[in-house]
Amino acid sequence: MPNPSPRSLLDPERWLQEHGNYLYRYALAMARNEEIAEDAVQECLLAALESAERYQGGASERTWLTSILRNKVCDAIRRHSRETTMAQAEDVFGEHGExxxxxxxxxRGHWAVPLADWGDPARSLENKRFWQAxxxxxxxxxxxxxxLFMLRELAGMETENICQEMxxxxxxxxxMLYRSRMGLRQCLEKNDWS
Amino acid sequence: MLSCKDVTHLASESRDRELGAMERMGMHMHLWICKGCRRFTQHMELLGQAMRMAGKEPERIGDPDARLSQEAGDRIRSALQRRLNGGGTQD
Incomplete structure (x- = not known):
């Protein structure tokens, strides 16, 4: 047996068992790619190992791991998009935008189709069909x-931070955030969830 | 006078950056008279609230049954083990 060190007290195996699937689903929702999500979970736990000495147990373990995960998802997306041609796809979507x-x-820049009343937001958030839509x-x-939309709105990252990371x-x-929101709004309006 | 299209841009960007005084004023004047754009800002607000909620309860978004595959789990486990064993000693 090696001498006990702070590191031997860490239990990444338990992190993986207790939080692995949670972190994976979170990463998958943001990255929308299994490979990137797996990559991000691995890098997250490795980074957690490095910074565990500094973790004072203030926030819950899961919250702590999730905060590390956000930046690791960024890293993984960036690494991945260097390898693929995702960056080129942006231009194609740019044309769609018009x-x-x-x-x-x-x-004259006025609404071509009137917008629907979606009713009380609090009730929408309780509506299962809203979430399905x-x-x-x-x-x-x-x-x-x-x-990008997920990094901003789900993970709540600052825009400066996203720009740097991505x-x-x-x-x-x-x-890009405008186009995401416009697209989502229009899609939600077509889905009759209310 | 700002068009609805201008206002949608400002309403979206107001969620990502601080608008200038003129931009804010122009937007509010437009919202005062335009029901469509008022609805638009409500829709944006709901979308933002929903995503914030999902950030705290991620099971609301994506596939609630998604699991790390056996292979990915093993790969991560051995990467962690390598780091624990081989990582330099700091003390």
């Missing part, structure tokens, strides 16, 4: 848009 806008607004709409969002300009990020 078409989408043309259908939403008339030539939201999930279906998130599915349909192009992966790159979905990733190596994009803030104008680019704002545009």
């Amino acid at each position: 078409e989408e806008d043309a259908a939403r607004f008339n030539r 939201l999930n279906a709409c998130l599915e349909r969002l192009p992966p790159r848009l979905a990733q 190596e994009i300009s803030s104008t680019n990020l704002w545009t």
